[in-house]
Amino acid sequence: MIDKEKLIKHIKNDEERKIVMKVLNKMESSLKGYTIKASDFYDPYQISLCESIFRNFDDINYKIFGGYEKAERKIMIFYPEYMELQKEDCPICGIRIYGKFSKEDISHRDFLGAILNLGLKREKIGDILIDDGQANVIIFKELYDYIQINLEKISKYKVNVELIPFSNMIQVQEETKIINTTVASLRIDSILSAGFKESRSSIGRNIQYDKVKVNFKPINQSSYMLKEGDLISVRGKGRIILDQIENKTKKDRYRVIIKRMI
Structure with missing residues (x-):
């Protein structure tokens, strides 16, 4: 026992x-x-x-x-x-959800929301990869028939569902925006403010309301100190990576390079 x-x-x-x-x-x-x-x-x-x-x-x-x-x-x-x-x-499989849409038309949130609206739980769904005309989703095999029968639309677009082997999963390259800037501190609220171009007070509310994670770990302290390579996500806004921390300026500010996923 x-x-x-x-x-x-x-x-x-x-x-x-x-x-x-x-x-x-x-x-x-x-x-x-x-x-x-x-x-x-x-x-x-x-x-x-x-x-x-x-x-x-x-x-x-x-x-x-x-x-x-x-x-x-x-x-x-x-x-x-x-x-x-x-x-x-292996209890999981890949499915292809396809229709007449581009990857700019439908977001990850649209696909996830439509699947969860079928009555499924988030922990039963793996990654969702989106490309023009299709998305690949990892699910438990036992859910395939149910999703194939019941998933008819994503947003306003009619879709079909089929099984695909893992070897045929689409290779999505995540696009990033490079932000070269200086910050007074490596505190999480300072880095997020620079990365998302929002005030620290606005960022602070997101942290307070448990919307922020660092390397997937929930963080609820604005004073949390980041290190090079940290992945920070804000629910409803997206993700950034503190890619590089360089030498300080003469005004004692940190030079940093931030990658923002777009």
């Missing part, structure tokens, strides 16, 4: 505790039943929380997989130590 409460006692955030506990239950079920079990889709920070615990178990194997090499949202597949995973053991 796994002492799950002991394993997660260092995690203070309630939502994070629920996620790790849920995944621990999957692992325990795999151990007890000598079967393959898979977690829901989680972001890199959530996966790292779980993985820091699972490394301590020698009697079970696990694989982290999101459908393609650069996947952001991934699942954890647990299986007995004596077993070798086969291709058919």
Whole structure:
């Protein structure tokens, strides 16, 4: 019997505790039943929380997989130590949603919203990659028939759905805007203000209302100090990367290069 409460006692955030506990239950079920079990889709920070615990178990194997090499949202597949995973053991698949639209017509939010409006939960959906006339979405195999039958429109555009192999996933290059600027501080509110061209007070409200994450970890302190390479996301606004921190100016300001995803 796994002492799950002991394993997660260092995690203070309630939502994070629920996620790790849920995944621990999957692992325990795999151990007890000598079967393959898979977690829901989680972001890199959530996966790292779980993985820091699972490394301590020698009697079970696990694989982290999101459908393609650069996947952001991934699942954890647990299986007995004596077993070798086969291709058919993977519980997720890729689907192609296609119609007469360009990638400027429909956003990631439109696709996700339409899928969730079918009554599905976010943790059952992996990455969504959008290109002209199509989007590729990673889902659990068990959801394919339901989505194919019920997903008729994205925004105002009629769409069809079909299965695709992971090898045929579209390769989307994320476009970025380079911002060369100076900031008084490496505080998160200062960097976000420069990256999104908004006042620090406006940015501060987003931080206060739990809309900001750094490397997928929720941050609610405006004084949080960033470091080079940090990925910062603001719900409803987008993402930036603090790409480079250069030498200070004569006025003691930091020269920085920020990449904003567009």
